[in-house]
């Protein structure tokens with residue numbers, strides 16, 4: 001097959017995924033600018049091979065070698081413009097590191113993303129599952145994104161209404177999966193920020209520090225402290241954050257569950273349904289701290305599956321199904337995977 005020169009062959013993906021799974025990509029390319037991506041599209045390489053877009057690899061589980069082309073999006077740049085009295089539009093290239101981008105906004109006094117500090121990965125992936133933490137999701141200050149059609153090379157703008165955002169969901173995880181490369185994301189941020197500190201853990205952290213009127217920097221620091229205390233650092237222990245989503249059930253079902261399990265951890269939703277804490281359900285099934293070979297369930301956070309070193313992706317997936325089945329048998333609740341299984 002004719003190749004553009006910058007495509008590498010048989011590349012180990014171990015350092016490109018936070019689970020540190022040792023899979024191999026048949027072809028691998030880093031894309032730094034639009035010209036490189038459009039050349040790749042014109043070469044027909046993407047249409048002739050299975051392809052996978054890659055950011056920071058923090059929400060992926062490779063269960064096999066990837067017998068196609070992995071395209072890592074690495075374009076850079078941040079610009080802010082069009083500010084009104086109260087808001088500023090900030091556009092970041094897909095290849096920017098998410099946390100560094102949030103830190104940039106916090107430093108400039110642009111409010112809105114501070115609760116999402118320290119989430120691994122890149123800007124271009126944040127819309128895929130509408131990343132969220134501590135009471136905020138990116139959809140709350142999302143303005144638009146630019147994405148490149150991988151068949152035609154055309155650049156298309158998507159506004160919030162086009163993205164179909166939901167809890168850990170967007171159209172890019174659904175009907176447009178694998179069809180567009182997200183190229184930049186623009187947020188509308190606040191120059192007079194109102195902080196979101198309703199989430200219990202943030203409140204406690206600020207109180208512990210004696211901070212009464214927190215600014216966005218205080219919130220960002222509190223979130224970083226909480227995250228470091230709760231979640232394993234992928235540099236030390238391979239993982240992809242929450243492996244499953246927190247399931248939603250209707251009130252009637254939640255009440256029935258509470259009759260048998262009075263300590264059920266759940267949160268009311270505005271539509272009358274309830275979200276259950278999947279970590280609690282998994283812990284109740286006895287999985288917390290479980291380890292078989294190098295695949296395990298984290299000892300402090302049962303929602304996080306971990307690779308102690310040399311687990312294969314298929315071993316992590318087998319464990320995930322065992323967890324999922326036991327939660328279903330005990331509670332009648334079907335967990336859904338959050339991580340993208342490849």
Ligand code: FAD
Pocket residue numbers: 018052053054055056057058059060073094119120121122123124125126128129130131132133172180181182183231232233234239240241242340
């Ligand atoms: P990748 O893993 O590289 O890719 C994820 C998906 O997006 C894949 O399907 C990929 O094909 C696709 N993709 C990547 N880049 C592009 C692009 N430019 N265009 C189109 N498609 C693309 N998530 C949360 O929501 N909240 C959290 O609090 C949270 N905490 C985490 C904590 C830890 C320790 C870890 C390891 C993960 C956590 N995550 C969390 C999950 C993860 O950080 C997010 O999903 C993040 O957005 C993934 O970014 P990434 O660049 O690593 O994406």
Ligand code: EPU
Pocket residue numbers: 132133134135230240241242243244245246265277278279280281283288300301302303338
């Ligand atoms: N819990 C347990 N045992 C556990 C873990 C949790 O009982 O082992 C119970 C506790 O009662 C705890 C509650 O579950 O209070 C909630 O746990 P936690 O605050 O750790 O949050 P989570 O629901 O497990 C979600 C997101 C995280 C996000 C945090 C903070 C999902 C799937 N996960 O986790 O996102 O950072 O809230 O907002 O929604 C991710 O998506 O990868 C991720 C890490």
